[in-house]
Amino acid sequence: MSPQEMIEKVLDLSTADDVVVIVDEGSSANLRFAGNTLTTNGVSRSSQLTVISIVGRGVGVVSRAAVRPEQLADIVAAADHAAEDAQPSEDARPLVEGDRSADWDAPADVTSIKVFGAFAPALGEAFAAAEAGGRKLYGFAEHIVTTTFMGTSTGTRLRHTQPTGRLELNAKSPDMKRSAWTGVATRDFSDVDVAALDASLAQRLEWAKNRIDLPAGRYEALLPPTAVSDLMIYLYWKAGARDALEGRTVFSSPGGGTRVGETLSELPIHLSGAPAAPGIECAPFVVAHASSRQSSVFDNGLPLAPTDWIAEGRLANLLQTRYSAELTGLSLTPDIDNLIMRGPEGGRSLEEMIASTERGLLLTCLWYIREVDPQTLLLTGLTRDGVYLIENGEVVGEVNNFRFNESPVDLLRRLTEIGTSEQTLPREWSDYFTRAIMPPIRVPDFNMSTVSQAS
Amino acid sequence: MRQIDSDFLALPLRQLADAALQRARDLGAEHADFRLERVRAETLRLSDTSLEGSMDADDLGYAVRVVKNGTWGFAAGLELTPEAAVKVAEQAVEVAVVSAAVNREPIELAPEPVHSDVTWVSSYEIDPFDVPMRDKVALLADWSGGLLRDPRVDQVQTSLMQVKEQKFYADTAGTSTTQQRVRLHCEVEAMKVQGGRFESMRTLAPPVGRGYEYLTGPTWDFRGELARIPEYLEEKFGAPSVEAGQYDLVVDPSNLWLTIHESIGHATELDRALGYEAAYAGTSFATFDQLGKLAYGSPAMNVVGDRTTEHGLSTIGYDDEGVAAKEFDIVAGGVLVGYQLDRRMALLKGLGASNGCAFADSPGHMPIQRMANVSLRPAAGGPSTEELISGVDRGIYVVGDKSWSIDMQRYNFQFTGQRFYKIENGRLAGQLRDVAYQATTTDFWRSMEAVGGPQTYVLGGAFNCGKGQPGQVAPVSHGSPSALFRDVRILNTVRESGS
Numbered sequence: 001m002s003p004q005e006m007i008e009k010v011l012d013l014s015t016a017d018d019v020v021v022i023v024d025e026g027s028s029a030n031l032r033f034a035g036n037t038l039t040t041n042g043v044s045r046s047s048q049l050t051v052i053s054i055v056g057r058g059v060g061v062v063s064r065a066a067v068r069p070e071q072l073a074d075i076v077a078a079a080d081h082a083a084e085d086a087q088p089s090e091d092a093r094p095l096v097e098g099d100r101s102a103d104w105d106a107p108a109d110v111t112s113i114k115v116f117g118a119f120a121p122a123l124g125e126a127f128a129a130a131e132a133g134g135r136k137l138y139g140f141a142e143h144i145v146t147t148t149f150m151g152t153s154t155g156t157r158l159r160h161t162q163p164t165g166r167l168e169l170n171a172k173s174p175d176m177k178r179s180a181w182t183g184v185a186t187r188d189f190s191d192v193d194v195a196a197l198d199a200s201l202a203q204r205l206e207w208a209k210n211r212i213d214l215p216a217g218r219y220e221a222l223l224p225p226t227a228v229s230d231l232m233i234y235l236y237w238k239a240g241a242r243d244a245l246e247g248r249t250v251f252s253s254p255g256g257g258t259r260v261g262e263t264l265s266e267l268p269i270h271l272s273g274a275p276a277a278p279g280i281e282c283a284p285f286v287v288a289h290a291s292s293r294q295s296s297v298f299d300n301g302l303p304l305a306p307t308d309w310i311a312e313g314r315l316a317n318l319l320q321t322r323y324s325a326e327l328t329g330l331s332l333t334p335d336i337d338n339l340i341m342r343g344p345e346g347g348r349s350l351e352e353m354i355a356s357t358e359r360g361l362l363l364t365c366l367w368y369i370r371e372v373d374p375q376t377l378l379l380t381g382l383t384r385d386g387v388y389l390i391e392n393g394e395v396v397g398e399v400n401n402f403r404f405n406e407s408p409v410d411l412l413r414r415l416t417e418i419g420t421s422e423q424t425l426p427r428e429w430s431d432y433f434t435r436a437i438m439p440p441i442r443v444p445d446f447n448m449s450t451v452s453q454a455s
Numbered sequence: 456m457r458q459i460d461s462d463f464l465a466l467p468l469r470q471l472a473d474a475a476l477q478r479a480r481d482l483g484a485e486h487a488d489f490r491l492e493r494v495r496a497e498t499l500r501l502s503d504t505s506l507e508g509s510m511d512a513d514d515l516g517y518a519v520r521v522v523k524n525g526t527w528g529f530a531a532g533l534e535l536t537p538e539a540a541v542k543v544a545e546q547a548v549e550v551a552v553v554s555a556a557v558n559r560e561p562i563e564l565a566p567e568p569v570h571s572d573v574t575w576v577s578s579y580e581i582d583p584f585d586v587p588m589r590d591k592v593a594l595l596a597d598w599s600g601g602l603l604r605d606p607r608v609d610q611v612q613t614s615l616m617q618v619k620e621q622k623f624y625a626d627t628a629g630t631s632t633t634q635q636r637v638r639l640h641c642e643v644e645a646m647k648v649q650g651g652r653f654e655s656m657r658t659l660a661p662p663v664g665r666g667y668e669y670l671t672g673p674t675w676d677f678r679g680e681l682a683r684i685p686e687y688l689e690e691k692f693g694a695p696s697v698e699a700g701q702y703d704l705v706v707d708p709s710n711l712w713l714t715i716h717e718s719i720g721h722a723t724e725l726d727r728a729l730g731y732e733a734a735y736a737g738t739s740f741a742t743f744d745q746l747g748k749l750a751y752g753s754p755a756m757n758v759v760g761d762r763t764t765e766h767g768l769s770t771i772g773y774d775d776e777g778v779a780a781k782e783f784d785i786v787a788g789g790v791l792v793g794y795q796l797d798r799r800m801a802l803l804k805g806l807g808a809s810n811g812c813a814f815a816d817s818p819g820h821m822p823i824q825r826m827a828n829v830s831l832r833p834a835a836g837g838p839s840t841e842e843l844i845s846g847v848d849r850g851i852y853v854v855g856d857k858s859w860s861i862d863m864q865r866y867n868f869q870f871t872g873q874r875f876y877k878i879e880n881g882r883l884a885g886q887l888r889d890v891a892y893q894a895t896t897t898d899f900w901r902s903m904e905a906v907g908g909p910q911t912y913v914l915g916g917a918f919n920c921g922k923g924q925p926g927q928v929a930p931v932s933h934g935s936p937s938a939l940f941r942d943v944r945i946l947n948t949v950r951e952s953g954s
């Protein structure tokens with residue numbers, strides 16, 4: 001039974017007032033390696049049917065994997081029964097009157113181990129080159145393709161295919177004391193140049209041969225796009241309108257309400273989402289398998305438009321459902337699965353920013369980022385895989401790692417330079433969020449709270 | 456003792472396994488294993504007394520893992536027919552063949568006795584999936600409503616997660632296991648919002664390998680704990696901000712379990728120590744060459760790993776490589792004496808048999824080495840928490856977990872908590888706020904002067920510990936007594952934010 005046939009069958013079987021049916025057809029392939037050799041690998045398929053039944057204002061959600069046709073009636077009955085049994089949902093709204101995707105009838109797209117057909121030999125050559133050059137390569141290559149089919153009792157028939165690929169490459173010296181990392185997001189691995197990435201890591205391991213120990217303290221720091229993405233993604237996740245309205249977040253106004261409209265930075269920073277942004281395309285409509293504080297099953301199928309979260313340095317919008325938009329009286333701006341940060345036109349490259357730095361730290365990436373205080377969005381975490389000292393415009397050596405304590409919201413207020421934005425792979429959050437375009441930034445006083453002995 | 460659900464046993468477990476394993480043999484695999492899993496999870500969340508969202512979901516599928524010419528091959532499938540299982544076995548072999556180009560270490564597995572046709576079910580009374588959703592919502596709404604009736608509480612957030620995991624495993628050596636376990640995690644968090652400030656206070660009830668009886672029976676006094684939450688919250692809201700500096704700490708097991716998890720549990724995973732996680736989760740300062748030598752902590756430190764503790768979240772009968780669960784020492788008298796293993800690493804490092812720590816979180820993922828229940832032993836006849844506190848002139852008593860972070864070699868960590876009490880001259884002197892403690896792992900454990908007795912011991916834990924690529928989650932418990940640490944660095948988190 002095709003996903004489309006399954007959706008029509010579920011809609012026929014349900015006795016609920018309204019129904020949303022989502023079928024996610026997934027396939028993935030991955031290679032994992034360590035010390036210039038493969039460690040694990042695999043291919044897998046997934047198929048998940050989610051039935052969201054609505055009776056009155058009650059909702060029942062039942063989701064099952066690998067469903068066989070003879071199971072459909074029981075699954076639908078379970079969802080309908082759960083909806084009849086449920087207390088009224090606060091976010092209940094009429095279902096979206098739906099569109100129909102032009103490619104609705106097409107089968108699910110899939111990936112396989114063949115996606116690495118050119119990449120795997122290149123990786124093997126990189127292992128050989130690394131071995132000859134006294135480096136050990138570690139990392140992970142993954143390609144996932146998920147096709148989402150959504151049908152509703154109000155006529156929506158939407159289809160979206162989401163390819164998600166990434167390569168993480170980590171080079172280490174044989175004694176593991178020097179380490180460098182890079183990563184790329186890709187839609188199909190055709191654009192991944194593993195030899196070039198390995199060469200960039202080799203340069204960083206060379207930088208690291210001169211070791212300089214520095215104490216904890218506040219330092220001028222250049223954060224590359226991947227480090228910026230990890231901080232901004234966390235900020236984005238915490239930008240829920242309902243939480244802000246209820247006084248729980250950094251975006252809550254001390255006098256009540258939200259901080260929308262407030263200036264967060266004197267620089268003309270833009271933080272936005274755009275489903276059609278080239279290279280980081282994502283679903284152009286809301287897909288909500290269950291309601292939460294930042295999503296509503298009733299909003300399924302809502303079209304997504306390009307949205308500014310921060311515009312010209314001012315907090316412009318928060319993550320909304322129709323319910324929270326009514327509560328807050330703000331624009332309906334649902335979650336979008338990509339994130340773009342830009343500064344003023346004419347921003348410099350990271351290399352140009354290094355060249356203009358008298359003395360400062362160049363970070364590679366951030367790690368183990370966790371929230372310490374929701375009111376300030378104070379985050380803690382570590383530097384990882386290369387902190388370099390810049391003196392008079394040049395990298396002069398590698399510095400020890402640090403634990404940092406910083407709020408990304410406060411960083412927006414304090415940063416002094418925003419470079420040219422580029423597509424990047426978030427190091428910390430790439431299991432959940434890979435579609436990001438970010439700039440390098442300069443922070444005059446990044447708070448390195450303590451030294452980490454990790455190398 | 457509960458039985459494995461009949462609808463799981465009715466699946467064509469052996470037919471699929473026989474077909475897949477025979478095909479793998481025919482294609483020349485040195486080893487093959489077959490694992491069919493169904494993982495059912497139900498989550499519900501309440502905001503105040505209203506149901507905010509719920510989902511009842513399952514994951515069903517199977518996987519074939521092979522070793523072919525010394526290289527791993529792994530493939531997972533969905534269709535429950537012998538023909539499809541044969542194709543998945545062929546895919547696994549194909550993956551091994553493709554991957555051979557980048558494999559430089561031949562895969563061999565430590566020997567394990569054959570466990571033929573064995574069954575294991577975890578210890579629980581009421582299957583949470585037998586309880587109607589409305590009853591669960593009503594219980595949580597009742598708890599939330601009770602808190603909201605107290606004027607010291609402005610908002611309440613409640614969540615309940617329940618999981619039932621069913622696994623069938625078979626391999627070419629002849630082992631076949633069928634297992635079922637249940638776990639549950641309930642959290643209730645009260646919040647106070649006033650004057651532009653926000654504070655929260657959460658229940659300490661740990662996640663457990665128990666059934667629904669955990670919420671309604673005598674094991675954990677939920678109602679008693681909830682009754683005290685408004686007072687805790689009010690006191691925290693009005694507490695003075697901590698003065699940063701060096702303090703002695705008495706750490707309650709409700710907080711110390713997470714420090715054990717991060718600074719001992721992960722640090723003694725052999726795959727990390729050998730570098731297999733180097734690009735992601737990280738490595739470990741506790742490198743293999745230090746086995747039997749590293750002074751991990753004070754002589755009072757004795758840490759055990761097990762997959763056998765009743766109601767433990769990592770507890771199982773046989774791991775995902777067919778290895779029988781067991782208990783093993785990790786730190787004895789403060790010295791590193793053992794690691795958590797899987798079959799490949801056990802053989803690679805000459806450590807004999809695996810201690811059964813291979814686990815995959817779903818049918819679509821390959822087993823990797825995951826954490827046993829890693830626990831700090833109490834001192835026989837040791838002191839109570841009050842007696843530990845009485846030995847401190849200027850210190851802080853830490854209760855409940857909250858924020859955590861540790862570096863990629865498990866050296867430098869920083870933790871916050873639910874409640875921090877000032878200790879003055881051996882007595883508690885009210886709560887403090889804005890507190891975090893920060894240390895290097897070995898400095899911290901070497902500063903442990905005393906551990907509490909068995910009367911202070913609590914089994915804490917985590918429902919979703921993340922590791923590996925592709926990312927996998929695993930449940931794990933950590934038992935701990937209260938313990939006394941000297942001269943630990945305390946931060947003021949508001950000062951750290953620059954405010």
